[in-house]
Amino acid sequence: MSDERIAWPSRAAVRRAIGLCVATAAVAWGALVPAHAVPPAMQDAVAVFAFALVLWLTDALPYVVTSVLTLVLLVQTGVAPTFRVAATGFSSSLVFFLLLVFLLGAAVAAVQLDEWVASRIVAREGTAHPFRAFVLHLFALAFVMPSAVARAATFAPVIHELADAHGFDRDGPFSTSAFLVLGHVNPIGSLALMTGGGMALVAAGVVRSAGYPLTWLDWAVLMVPPVLALYVVCAALASALSGDPPTASETSLRGRDPAGGLTREQRIVVAVLSGAVCLWLAGSIVSLPAIVPAALAVAVLACPGVGVLSSASLSEVNWGIIFLVGTMFSLLDRLEATGAFGYAVGVLTTAVPFHALSQSAGIAVLLAFAISVRIVFSTGSAALLVVLPVVLRVGESVGIAPVPLALASVLLVGATTVFPFNTTAVLVAMTGGPIDSLDVLQFGLATTVSAVVVVSLSWLLYWPLALATIR
Structure with a gap:
């Protein structure tokens, strides 16, 4: 035998x-x-x-x-x-804006600015709350490095170093909490700014194509407070679900230089990104397209004598997402031109009597639809490209405010990760940390429920005031 x-x-x-x-x-x-x-x-x-x-x-x-x-x-x-x-979808400025944002993220990684930020947590003396320091630094890095996967890959070894430095078990509560944050909560931070990553850019593009353009500043005003609230709540839940991470005594790792300053290239990248943010803020007032500061920033970083970006940097770009976005816009254009999109919306509104429902019930049905679609997708950007045009069209037909509906969809899609394949950052966290599929499911349900609460409060209390201010 x-x-x-x-x-x-x-x-x-x-x-x-x-x-x-x-x-x-x-x-x-x-x-x-x-x-x-x-x-x-x-x-x-x-x-x-x-x-x-x-x-x-x-x-x-x-x-x-x-x-x-x-x-x-x-x-x-x-x-x-x-x-x-x-190929008309590739004529959208969003496709090239996404390319530029990916290149800016590649510049941050090329000069190891992300690793410098991570090393501050480990090298800092007297860190009595390493979990809190980890959570805050991870959120701060989301503002300059749009890739949640890159941040996850950068911070995974940092979690182990922090555990060793403070005498924690690598499979204990601290590591479990930190890796849950790294996989689930980390991508949520990317939603705070329009330039924070694929989901934010895709949502802004779909909203713009629907006739409701948002500037970079508009997005920041509308999204930073709810994203920050959701991030903090989910991080606290990670700590609570895994047991309270112990408070550390004053310690620091050997081999790390806490006084180490920025290199020349890192200072250049920080200066260029700061300039781009200033231009985005100014452009929101003087109607400068958001792609212009991004293009200028990439051009400066690629200039001779600077050389942070080169032709090799193009290999760091997520071309799969860029082609997906362009092709999806092409498909939406053809579905619209052939009448298929309108037909599908008509079938949906016939199957679900939205006009007979209260507005809050209609919103709940549409957002539940967005969550159900998100669950079967491996990327949030792809899920938004499919679900957001339908949600906005149906919402418009029954009188639901489009901008809050779009923002709510983004937050819920970004916070829903119940299977490991839903987000690559979770796969990175599972590979490097002591979490399994059951942990992913349980914490994913917790983050989704938290997002529902934050969305409800934002829609009722914050977004009406914010929209009245920016309009």
């Missing part, structure tokens, strides 16, 4: 295979099944949308490959008359 065992395919491989089969079936349905209830162009548009959505959900192919295939299918099925029309 052979000792060799049958090598069963992994769960990920099975998921990808199923995704390819379902995506192929969607295209076949659009091409071969005669259209009766809807026009053929609408059926083809829905089929291509389903093809892309299934491949993105199952990670059957790299995002870039799926995006290119989707654009080709739009042309070959006749949904778009030319490739230029099919």
Whole structure:
């Protein structure tokens, strides 16, 4: 009898295979099944949308490959008359703004400014509350480094160093609390600023395309207080769920220089980012497009003599998300042009009697829909691209204020992580820390409930005043 065992395919491989089969079936349905209830162009548009959505959900192919295939299918099925029309989503300034923000994040990582911030926590003498210091420094870094995954990768070893420095067990309450914050709460910090990452930029772009433009300052005024409140509440929950992290005595790690200053390159990056923030603030008043300060900042950092950014920095860009965003805008344009989007909204409003519901009940249904869609996506940006246009269109048809509805959707999507695949930062935290899938589920439900509370209070008490001020 052979000792060799049958090598069963992994769960990920099975998921990808199923995704390819379902995506192929969607295209076949659009091409071969005669259209009766809807026009053929609408059926083809829905089929291509389903093809892309299934491949993105199952990670059957790299995002870039799926995006290119989707654009080709739009042309070959006749949904778009030319490739230029099919790729119209890439003409959005949001795509290039996202590229510039990723490059600014790459500049922060290139000069190790993120590691310098992390080292301050470890090297600082007399840190009696290391968990609090960790949480605050992680939130501060979100304002200059848009990638939550990069922040997670930077701070994962710092948690172990802090545990060792203060005599904590690496699998104890301190590490568990810190890694829960790193995976779940860390991405929430990226929502405070419009330039904080993919979810904020995508939401701002969708809101703008719906006819409600928000400046960089508008976004900051509307989002910083609720994001800060949600961040603090979730961090406190992480501490409570894992047991109260012990208070440390005065200590510091050997080998760390607490007096170490910034290098020349780090000072340049700090100065350029500070200048960009000033221009964003000024641009919110004088109507300067937000992409201009970002472009100037990237240009300065790439100038000869500065050299923080180079052609090699492009390899640090998340091209998958950029192609996903551009392709999704193209799909939304074609769904709108063929009438599929309006048809879907009509079906939804018929199935759910929004006009018979109170406004608060209608809001609850739409936000529950946003959460349910988020649960099946591996990235918050992709979930927002799918759900936010539908939520805004339905909300507009029943008289729900669009800006608070969009902001509420962003907060809930950003705070909902119940499965490890929902956010890459959680996968990083699970790999490096003492948390498992059950911890992810339990704490993810806690952060979602916390987001519901913060959204409710913000909608009732804060956003009306803030909107009255900025308008």
